[in-house]
Amino acid sequence: MPATIRDVARASGVHISTVSRTFSAPHLVNPETRNRVLACAEHLGYRPNRAARALITGRTHNIGLIIADIANPFFPPLIKAAESQARQRDYHIFIADTNEDPAAEEDLVHALAKQVDGVLLCSPRMSNSLIEQLSREVPLVVINRQVTGLPAVVMDVGQGARLAVEHLTGLGHRELALLGGPRGSWTNREIRRAATTAARAADASLTVLGPNPPTEGGGIAMAEQVRRTGATAVLAYNDLMAIGLMEGLDSLGLRVPQDISVVGIDDIALSRLTRPKLTTVATPTAAAGRTAVDMLLQHDGSSSARAGRGGGRTTTTDDRRTTAQVTLQTELVIRDSTGVGPAASAVRPAAAAAADRPGAAPPADPGPHGHPDPGSATAATPESVAS
Amino acid sequence: MPATIRDVARASGVHISTVSRTFSAPHLVNPETRNRVLACAEHLGYRPNRAARALITGRTHNIGLIIADIANPFFPPLIKAAESQARQRDYHIFIADTNEDPAAEEDLVHALAKQVDGVLLCSPRMSNSLIEQLSREVPLVVINRQVTGLPAVVMDVGQGARLAVEHLTGLGHRELALLGGPRGSWTNREIRRAATTAARAADASLTVLGPNPPTEGGGIAMAEQVRRTGATAVLAYNDLMAIGLMEGLDSLGLRVPQDISVVGIDDIALSRLTRPKLTTVATPTAAAGRTAVDMLLQHDGSSSARAGRGGGRTTTTDDRRTTAQVTLQTELVIRDSTGVGPAASAVRPAAAAAADRPGAAPPADPGPHGHPDPGSATAATPESVAS
DNA sequence: ACTTCTCCTGCAAACCTTTGCAGCCAACGG
DNA sequence: CCGTTGGCTGCAAAGGTTTGCAGGAGAAGT
CATH class of the missing domain: 3.40.50.2300 (Response regulator)
Structure with a gap:
């Protein structure tokens, strides 16, 4: 039923090899012939069979x-x-x-x-x-x-994790938690390694939780454990978990970011839609x-x-064989889910806090029609993490 | 390099057709032979070439x-x-x-x-x-x-749309709007037809807006127009648009569901995460x-x-051929984005609304994160729809 | 012991396309 | 006028698999 190369050849009075060349090496066939073949092919609704082509x-x-x-x-x-x-x-x-x-x-x-x-x-x-x-x-x-x-x-989630931790310690947080992802994930190991190093450098403690399923449900389920760590700021393996975690914390009566700050990784589209909007590492x-x-x-x-x-x-x-390994940079996108930590809240004046938390007017006035604030200015499309 | 059926045949001392049958019609070949062939195949790492198989x-x-x-x-x-x-x-x-x-x-x-x-x-x-x-x-x-x-x-989105409209009119809404989806969508036509009929039956007016892109951005962009219709309740083509619309209404200073009710269609996972949680038609x-x-x-x-x-x-x-057409039922899931309308607010207690669906959370609780944030609304990724 | 059957296996065609090689023809250089 | 070139086309093999058909060996039936 489906037209084959042979049908086209017969219809246009040429050999099948000419038909073949008409498609795979047009410059080798006379324009006149080529047009005739193309016309016949079009008329018969011919389309090359990819399986046969693949075979040879x-x-x-x-x-x-x-x-x-x-x-x-x-x-x-x-x-x-x-x-x-x-x-x-x-x-x-x-x-x-x-x-x-x-x-x-x-x-x-x-x-x-x-x-x-x-x-x-x-x-x-x-x-x-x-x-x-x-x-x-x-x-x-x-x-x-x-x-x-x-x-x-x-x-480079390692770099992203470092930026996230530095952001949090910069806000005065000293007790951090890392909400780990799935076992077997290279990304997970990278994040852990970088976060640990960065926390130590800032003289903060970091409690690692996991492994966990890298889903919203995985985040919700860990809310209670996160609270028990006493951490005032959490870095999650990905946005989905961060969002789930915020849900869970909410049910526990903890407010984000007043009581606890949350950072995700990936910058998926969804992270702009949550309340508060999620601070995250864009990949x-x-x-x-x-x-x-x-x-x-x-x-x-x-x-x-x-x-x-x-x-x-x-x-x-x-x-x-050139086996290149390409590394793509990541970027911290600061939104509303992170705020000043307890250590700094007594010290830092309200103005400083407001500058960090765009719930109020951020320093660079976004204006009523959404000039992107410095944090969400990334032009990257929303994406999320894996591995 | 990749082992072919011929290699296996040679290794096991049989004809290629026997090897072929070992895989495609095992009952036709002697168990003893079969095992030998299988062993060789395993050893050589043979896997049938799907292109060749497809060809014949x-x-x-x-x-x-x-x-x-x-x-x-x-x-x-x-x-x-x-x-x-x-x-x-x-x-x-x-x-x-x-x-x-x-x-x-x-x-x-x-x-x-x-x-x-x-x-x-x-x-x-x-x-x-x-x-x-x-x-x-x-x-x-x-x-x-x-x-x-x-x-x-x-x-059966038609039925779903009808349930949604009945839900809204049951809550006392008389001025409804339908936020239409993309041109060319069969689903869109069905929804429109059913919603129009249901609204007429309940003696309510229905303003149809559209066509629109079936995305969050499509919803955000229509918030102003929705307000201008004077509707107190809106049915959106899908959840993404409904969520976008809630964003947009929020920026306009309208509260959901106190000022305006919103219903989506699809029941995507995201609809449980918004504040307020979205009432929607589950497909x-x-x-x-x-x-x-x-x-x-x-x-x-x-x-x-x-x-x-x-x-x-x-x-x-x-x-x-027998060409079947299967219709799958839909279901209304009442969450927090719908509340009593102006006509009934004096008459119907909230309990009446809750009675529509046991187990559903009562309307009118935006949750702790419901702080509107004007100027947030740009940068929607292109998202799409269902028919 | 001869036929008939049943089981199993081998043979070869066929699926549709690509491609190296050879052949043809016209044009061109000498 | 001949040899050469270049442009185009035909020929046929090849690629890995499936499958109808035929053949062979033994078992079962008579």
């Missing part, structure tokens, strides 16, 4: 994208950016969701391996060794993780998606090594 | 899912449900995002046509005739739309995803007869 070229023009949880608002901007970047190069992205399950991750890589040219592994929860092993089956680019020998794009998710696609495509676009003919095993020396 | 069988074991906007929280539950349902049957879902662009929809269908066995078209913005035409190219199941001759699964998104996959696969091949759930099912059997 060995390239599917598909890219797999494996993520932990589509429902996490962190991912959509990354997905969209990756999709549009891929589409520009005539590739298509296949998305798969692992539900935060490391075993599902492995299965998915296998399932995708033969029908994509490469896989973007976003915030994997697997072990490094397993990832390395899988990378022998299909080209891999990891996002939010560093695996030796594999191309990677990571967002360049869209850029990460674009970059990852670029790295994957460059990586296998250059190596046009054909399969060895004649049974001989052609061992292409891969030592030329 | 004509079935890719892939399903396309085209949606308007991944960033809209409405979709993830649907996607997840569809994915898990598909995975159970050894199918894989390929997701694509159209950015609310009807032209992109058409392109995507074409692009996917040859590499999937069928496409789930979720909340399409295309014309019916175009959809019919595309359905000749690849099996289609439409979600949130009715196209004659095509299998469809729709959520069974996950069930829709599952059902759509079932319909596509049953229609397509190995059918396992899943009985229709709560919804009604109309099967029109034309000559060859």
